[in-house]
Amino acid sequence: MPHAEPREQQAPPVQRLRLRYAKRGRARFTSHRDFSRAFERALRRAGVPMAYSSGYSPHPRISYANAAPTGAASEAEYLEIGLVRVCDPEQVRAALDAALPPGLDVTAAVPAGPTPLADLLSGSSWRIDLTLSAVAPAEVAARACAALLAAETVEVERLTKTGMRRFDARAAVRRLAPLEPGGGGDVAEGSTALHLVLAHLVPLVRPDDVLSALTALTPDFAPVDPPVLHRLSQGVLDPDTAEIADPFAG
Missing domain, CATH: 3.30.70 (Alpha-Beta Plaits)
Incomplete structure (x- = not known):
């Protein structure tokens, strides 16, 4: 039997940032899946040095927490990202905010603490x-x-x-x-x-x-x-x- 190719191992995140973002105006009709796609595109456009998962299909290390239902506006949505190098949280926030469509606004970014985001x-x-x-x-x-x-x-x-x-x-x-x-x-x-x-x-x-x-x-x-x-x-x-x-x- 042919041996499976070894899975590529990615470096673990050097820094984790937690972001707060808002869904305003017509952006409240953005589904969680649509937001995820828009956010990953924004990460690439903003040049954020993302950490990736290991395996055959590496994906950026993003953890979402308790997203609001589609159609609901929100001032308080949260997620966490893993980076391969240390970055200034405010610079990451500003770059992502500029790269996202109108109505999807990144309002805060802080280094992740030891308590899991979901517990907060x-x-x-x-x-x-x-x-x-x-x-x-x-x-x-x-x-x-x-x-x-x-x-x-x-x-x-x-x-x-x-x-x-x-x-x-x-x-x-x-x-x-x-x-x-x-x-x-x-x-x-x-x-x-x-x-x-x-x-x-x-x-x-x-x-x-x-x-x-x-x-x-x-x-x-x-x-x-x-x-x-x-x-x-x-x-x-x-x-x-x-x-x-x-x-x-x-």
Whole structure:
């Protein structure tokens, strides 16, 4: 039998950087796969000295963490890259930001610490903008939020790659409240906006799962158009205060 060719061994990363990036405007419709392709092209255009995996098909060492669903805007997406030489994080950030399409913005870069990135992303804060068909949408939104917070469990269903899955959406909700028009939340009259803080549990509960739970508990909570999801922050969740700490702080 012919012997298999030995697999090429790549040098291990000399430096790891963690990046925070945003998906803004029309870029919120970029899928995770599309972003991955755009990011790898940006790495090449920016001349970032990437480390590669070993094997027959080496690929750049990029680790993604808890990407927002397609269609959601976000100010707090995170990834980690491995480099073959030490680089200035700010220079890498600026070069990648310039190489990415409009709306995909690299906002921060720091050297990776010893704690795995995923362990630093235990919760996220969201704004949900929607229009309700109810006569008094603000009252309906407040009543729906109160009903969910008062419930012990609220099971919802979501179609996954392995089929329909049923799980408790209430368990992940740490904070949920309507934003008031004119109260600093920049909410237009006639519209409804919710502030939601989620713990990252298994399975991961998404904002649309919470909307399904609200509709199940309060039938007149019925969005007219697809809601607009906006991740405001993502990081270390304080279990007592439901505040989200910056994973790059300290």
